[in-house]
Amino acid sequence: MSNKMTGLVKWFNADKGFGFISPVDGSKDVFVHFSAIQNDNYRTLFEGQKVTFSIE
Numbered sequence: 001m002s003n004k005m006t007g008l009v010k011w012f013n014a015d016k017g018f019g020f021i022s023p024v025d026g027s028k029d030v031f032v033h034f035s036a037i038q039n040d041n042y043r044t045l046f047e048g049q050k051v052t053f054s055i056e
Helices: none
Strands: 004-013 018-023 030-033 050-054
Touching: 004 030
Parallel strands: none
Antiparallel strands: 004 018, 004 050, 018 030
16 A cells, blocks of 8 residues: 655656656655656656655
């Protein structure tokens, strides 16, 4: 079971397809790979973007 969390994109390299999210609860930064992005329009994130995610 995974819980949804909220965070801000710390950085994301669209060319390499990965980056990190800083959870708003202050916990450790989370690695994110482009394949985990659930959006039909794009597979990238932007610095400072607010996101909801779960850790599996």
